[in-house]
Amino acid sequence: MIDLSFKLYPEILIGADTLSLSGxxxxxxxxxxxxxxxxxxxxxxTSRLKDILNDSGxxxxxxxxxxxxxxxxxxxxxxxxxxxxxxNAIIGIGGEKTQIIARMAAIMAPxxxxxxxxxxxxxxxxxxxxxxAIPTSGFEPFMLCDYFIAADxxxxxxxxxxxxxxxxxxxxxxxxxxxxxxxxxxxxxxxALESYCSSKAxxxxxxxxxxxxxxxxxxxxxxxxxxxxxxxxxxxxxxxLGNSASSPGAGTALSAALNARCPAPRQSCSSALxxxxxxxxxxxxxxxxxxxxxxxxxxxxxxxxxxxxxxLVENIRRSMEALSVNPSLKNFGLxxxxxxxxAEAVRNLEFVSNSPWIVSEGELFxxxxxxxx
Numbered sequence: 001m002i003d004l005s006f007k008l009y010p011e012i013l014i015g016a017d018t019l020s021l022s023g024x025x026x027x028x029x030x031x032x033x034x035x036x037x038x039x040x041x042x043x044x045x046t047s048r049l050k051d052i053l054n055d056s057g058x059x060x061x062x063x064x065x066x067x068x069x070x071x072x073x074x075x076x077x078x079x080x081x082x083x084x085x086x087x088n089a090i091i092g093i094g095g096e097k098t099q100i101i102a103r104m105a106a107i108m109a110p111x112x113x114x115x116x117x118x119x120x121x122x123x124x125x126x127x128x129x130x131x132x133a134i135p136t137s138g139f140e141p142f143m144l145c146d147y148f149i150a151a152d153x154x155x156x157x158x159x160x161x162x163x164x165x166x167x168x169x170x171x172x173x174x175x176x177x178x179x180x181x182x183x184x185x186x187x188x189x190x191x192a193l194e195s196y197c198s199s200k201a202x203x204x205x206x207x208x209x210x211x212x213x214x215x216x217x218x219x220x221x222x223x224x225x226x227x228x229x230x231x232x233x234x235x236x237x238x239x240x241l242g243n244s245a246s247s248p249g250a251g252t253a254l255s256a257a258l259n260a261r262c263p264a265p266r267q268s269c270s271s272a273l274x275x276x277x278x279x280x281x282x283x284x285x286x287x288x289x290x291x292x293x294x295x296x297x298x299x300x301x302x303x304x305x306x307x308x309x310x311x312l313v314e315n316i317r318r319s320m321e322a323l324s325v326n327p328s329l330k331n332f333g334l335x336x337x338x339x340x341x342x343a344e345a346v347r348n349l350e351f352v353s354n355s356p357w358i359v360s361e362g363e364l365f366x367x368x369x370x371x372x373x
Contacts, residue, residue: 010168010171012171017176018173018174019134021172022049023052023053023055025172026089026132026170027056028169029088031058032059032061033132034082034087034090035050035062035064036091036094036101037062037066040067040094041098043064045136066097067097070101071153071156072104073153079108079109082105083112088129089129090105090106091131091132091133094137095137095138099133100150103131103163104161105129107124111127115153119152124162125164132169133170133172134173135171137178137179137180137184138180138187138232138236141191141240141243141252142243144171144240145243147160147162147351151260158253158256158257160349173236173237176229178229180267181267182324183268183271183325185220185227186270186274186316188236189217189220190278191239192209192238194277195209195243195248196288197281198248199247201246205245205246208239208242209238211238212235214295215231215232215234217292218231220319251273252270254346254367255267258334261339269329272328273371275316276370279313280357282313285356286304287305289305289312293308296315327371335372336368343364343365343367343368347359
């Protein structure tokens, strides 16, 4: 049964077994479709998707070489294969890295633009292949934004990339496909929290993000009893939609930047940054932080906004310990020397200026010292 169906653009399908509808959705965009899949994705899922498409009269060409450490240049390989096969659309099925690379390929394919040209700031023309996203490990934070960030393989530094309007034809989030570590819960809460506290936040984003935070808080509190994938998918979607109405913050950008510089998963980087950046948000957005804190536990009767907000950091640390999430990057071989260039790249991202605290070079350096040393 579909739990949620938006008839807006892009079409959003959320719920258990919504993968079964991929044939009817994709048939609107042509009879030959490229599937860009993560290498770590269960081959049975890819085979099932191909069979569903075939039953709808669609020929599927599969590229399943995307790994967690694959760089943006992988998009060039997908473009080459897609153009040779005369594909009409691209499906990205897999985790965040797969979604980013599939998004780049969809932009690049019609004009044969290279990944390096896209990363160097060449503006995409209003011509692209329709993109159908089938995430399997949470929504990529920038999925519904008109921009996203990707790491340049030449220096492993993140850059902002413009995304054409209406690039996404559909997003199909089948909760039965989702696999995620406990760190994903804190990553989702953190990303939603930063957008919630952003200087670009508004009535719509607040409504969406408060609901997302509520869902993530429920999952964190019930984590030891198992994670409800249906609630997680809804929380991740609301967070992504809220991000597009507001703006992700410096912590979201820094987690991606650190992931590009070392083998630490982005969710682990985000978990390490959460308590440190939350302290800065307490001083700049105490009322909103207090509301977020109340979702995780008792903030104390008669407490001031700042006092209530401070309980959020304490509750997050306790919850991380209870769910065996280690908020440290020491075991991933990340040195301060490697991390500093990543922080400098973050300061160059335009959306980071929407953070409610001053993202100075000194502030970022202090943050890095706290999570690395």
